[in-house]
Amino acid sequence: MSGAVLAVDQGTSGTKALVICPERGVIGTGSAPVRPRYGAGGAVEADPEEILGSVLDAGRQALAQAAEPVAAVGLANQGETVLAWDPDTGRPLTDAIVWQDRRSETLCREIAAHEDDLKHLTGLPLDPYFAAPKMAWIRRELTREGVVTTSDAWLVHRLTGAFVTDAATAGRTQLLDLDRVDWSPAALEVFGLGGERLPAVVDAAGPVGTTTLFGGELPLTGLLVDQQAALLAQSAREPGAAKCTYGTGAFLLARTGDLPRRTASGLVSCVAWRLGGHTEYCLDGQVYTAASAVQWLTGLGVIKGASDLDAVGGAVPDAGGVTFVPALAGLAAPWWRGDLRGSLTGLGLDTTAGHLVRALCEGIAAQVVELAEAAAPDLGAPLTALRVDGGLTRSALLMQTQADLLQRPVEVSALPDVTALGVGAVARLGLDPRLALHQAAPAWNPAAVYEPRIGASEAAERRARFRAAVDALVEHA
Template sequence: MTGGAVLAVDQGTSGTKALVLCPERGVIGSATAPVRPRHLPGGLVEVDPADLYDSVVTAGRRALAEAGEPVVAVGLANQGETVLAWDPDTGRPLTDALVWQDRRAEGMCTELAPHADELRHLTGLPLDPYFAAPKMAWIRRHLTRDGVVTTSDVWLVHRLAGAFVTDAATAGRTQLLDLDRVEWSPAALDVFGLSGERLPQIVDAAAPVGTTTAFGPGIPLTGLLVDQQAALLAQRVTEPGSAKCTYGTGAFLLAHTGDAPRRGTSGLVSCVAWRLAGHTSYCLDGQVYTAASAVRWLADLGVISGGADLDPVGATVPDSGGVTFVPALAGLAAPWWRGDLRGSLTGLGLDTTAGHVVRALCEGIAAQVAALAEAAAADLGTPLTALRVDGGLTRSALLMQTQADLLQLPVEVSQLPDTTALGVGAAARLGHDPALTLDQALPAWRPSAVYEPRIPAAEAADRLARFRTAVAALLDGTPV
């Protein structure tokens, strides 16, 4: 990396992380600020928009204070599918923000089901409340017709720098973007009853969009990117055939497909990876709704005290003891797209211990990621050669080894934490200095650990088959 230091801000579901990145010395300032979404009955998840903005300002200011030196630019990564209505004249929120996990637009999707194929062709996305447009339409129908309704990044950028913009990759998460043209789709807007809406300008991931004084003296805002694509960039997955998975609140596998969208038939989402200097790159995207959130759920039950317990508790037994856990605690995402389903825990006996349940949870998360990798390989027409991984749960050697075993591929753990912030930091650096190449702007990539498969392919197939049988029972609505 070359050039001056930049401030990279990752506004996430449960908190905001800010890094000050120096091209010579790496991370020279770091801070976090919590965000507390409310999980309500019926699959509702919402958050006070003020919490999102305050967390960005707090984390950014603290990181800059720790660094103790100025920065030349700032980049902002966002959650992708979280939406709210707000007044574009004052910036005042008119609703709470509906978080990406929120399922209240399920009925809206059922109503629009006859348009599902048309929408998938236009936008690359299946009709699901996970994406922004159904939630935007729900807000318009049930909460307010006033102001504008957008993804959270548009509101944050407006508050920070006065601009009304979104980057191409975030626009691609709305289900309102024409995937081929990378423009708002009049047909999709019409389907959702959003034709009259004022929509933000779609901009490159790396370009000046304004100046912010939220962190002190004015800093150019030059990088915008949705979170998972920012991590894809930081992992240097910039050519077709490679993939990364981020293990956060959920788990998100993205595979690069080059400069054309790849509309597959395996249940994955086709979307924009990023647009740089007017050139669009695309990726396949698969989601597991609950990863770290499933670990927190297990901790809330008192089975473990937190993520740090996965390895020591899991090590008390040699295997899952016949226990199968489908951790669909917020529904099943790709490749099944059944958000209405709930999880299952089967094969329990009087001899079942906490260790068995922990191993079954790790296997359940890893089996879903393996299903995504298999779908990506099918859509790409070529097998993946390795999986690059990042996120908090990569600290669990048990989960990572289980992942390598079930994938039958090497799992390369990023040495650099906070890859989302690093990716949008690279975008900010490019936006500040367009003379840089992408290679110069990105951090060096090297794994901190590589997990190789330790079990035969036949055993991996048997374990995946047991998981698929449990999923099939949920899909059929029959007892396991």
């Protein structure tokens, strides 16, 4: 039997799969799309069967390309996406309510008096981004039948029949006691979910069941939420290091060790992973729209896609006085103003598509800088560098803009699909618990390092313009 594992990353707009051999690296890849639907009132939904189909399609493609057996499967998931389903048949009872969905805002306002208690208990601010408000919304608006869980529990059940979620994914619900790393009866009561049947909270690594849906019998030995899987693969373990993944949104995470950090910075304190019963914690900051903002510009016909960012943005030397706050699904950390919408200011008759592209890159990068600065006090030191991954890291313009505004080196991962690599590492640990974490994770090397090309004063001026635009949104909301 090969020591290779099948690592599956189930994401918002698609699923990627890798077959990873410990000696030869990635020997098979596959991908399949998922098409979220956007509707009125902040609705974002996906078809659960399409999500499952994408997992199976991508996994089978990777296995076919590898053309050799694997020893186990690992599954990463998109975190805060939820659905109701029948635990007897596995049949979905609702669509998947995607993490970007904002329809539970009213429910959050109704229980706002509990926010401080919830934040201390779970590490998370009260916001529709997290799973519990969506779960409560499903119970109120859609169905009282079956169970209501994050998407990973449903996928694992369909693959193996088990009813589990890993500790890091459970930590994205706002129902997990951050200290005990188990479901919180108090949080469940606040959301009106006290009688719910919830999945068992398990370690990221270890056998949870067996699946035959990829051909033959394969143990599922790795489970981890997507951003924490990327953090693990990025090897951002030392003080002053953090990683940011630029996907549908942008997500900055930094490890804080074996104690949770309750923070007043606006960042989220959460579980990084639990391995061998030992919990590691991290700080987490979110930008809701990154690649989804690029898709928005594409839909308007300003560019043809993300591959156009450098060519179109490179046609002008700067943003031409344009400031873009790409809060197209609200602002997340450190503001937590999901009610806000985006703004474009400083437009003139001379504004071109290139100016809009540069302003978008500045808007994404400026938000990431806010997250990095918010993390520094809790990490005990400013960031020394930022390790980055995700599809948008292919844009040299965005990465250079990030280095300029951050005033720190930006190190681009040489390995694509780091989320899948991270969950592949925990799948290996689940197969062989004698391995150390650094032995299971891939060696980390940057493909490119972007150094700042502007001085600190110019970076501060550009960030101040962005902050002023955000302040104007807040003032007029």
